[in-house]
Amino acid sequence: MLEARLGKLAGVQSAKVRGYDRESKFYFNLRISESKSVLPEAIRAMLAQLKKETRGDEDYPYNSFEITSIVGTVERSGETWSLVARGSRQSYELLPNDALKKLVAGGKAQVAVAGKLTDEKGRLRLEISEAKESAN
Amino acid sequence: MRILMLAVALAGAAPLAAQDKAEEPSYTATVKIDDV
Numbered sequence: 001m002l003e004a005r006l007g008k009l010a011g012v013q014s015a016k017v018r019g020y021d022r023e024s025k026f027y028f029n030l031r032i033s034e035s036k037s038v039l040p041e042a043i044r045a046m047l048a049q050l051k052k053e054t055r056g057d058e059d060y061p062y063n064s065f066e067i068t069s070i071v072g073t074v075e076r077s078g079e080t081w082s083l084v085a086r087g088s089r090q091s092y093e094l095l096p097n098d099a100l101k102k103l104v105a106g107g108k109a110q111v112a113v114a115g116k117l118t119d120e121k122g123r124l125r126l127e128i129s130e131a132k133e134s135a136n
Numbered sequence: 137m138r139i140l141m142l143a144v145a146l147a148g149a150a151p152l153a154a155q156d157k158a159e160e161p162s163y164t165a166t167v168k169i170d171d172v
Contacts, residue, residue: 002169013162024171034161043167063168070163087161117165 002026002060005046011036025063034087040065040119065117067126071134074100074109083113083126092117092126100131110134 006015011033018027032038044062051059072085074094081094094100095115103111114130 006167013160018166020171026169026171028167028169030165030167031162032165034163038165043169047169059172061170061172063170065168066166068164068166085163 001050001058003028005050006030006043009038009042009046011038026060029068034071034085037085037088037090039124040117066115067117068114069112070114071110071112074104074111076104083111086110090124092124095125095127097128097131100128103131103133108133 003015003017006012006028009015013031013033015031016029018029020026030038040062043065047060047062070083070085072083072092074096075082075084081096081100083092083094084090085092096104100111100113110133112132112134113126113128115126115128118125118127
């Protein structure tokens with residue numbers, strides 16, 4: 001049910017169940033077109049719609065969203081870092097890790113990164129956990 | 137003969153269309169959803 005709903009979101013090429021753990025969480029792997037961006041709000045809206053349609057029977061709270069690999073260009077203005085995604089041009093505020101800082105210091109602006117994506121108070125923030133130079 | 141040519145053309149076109157979709161550049165993410 002959730003897998004099918006996730007697969008129908010605009011921009012999602014595929015959604016596959018990765019697993020289920022003892023902390024009672026479902027994990028889904030998403031493959032998303034670069035020309036689109038799928039944000040946490042879209043997942044929450046899908047879950048709210050599912051709950052509404054099933055009159056509360058299918059109630060699955062949103063937990064978290066992690067980008068596992070995205071290519072983009074890092075832009076820096078003072079202490080503010082951002083990533084502009086290739087294709088969609090979606091901009092994310094960045095919390096860089098040391099690896100990303102090192103790449104940018106070395107003149108590498110086009111990078112492939114992974115990290116937790118949050119949107120508290122409407123601010124899209126990507127907390128970088130991995131960063132490497134983009135191969136293309 | 138015409139029907140045969142059309143069938144061959146269609147058979148060739150379908151895999152190409154599927155290939156284009158599969159090769160559309162993408163990025164990946166993992167979503168966690170709670171089960172209560």
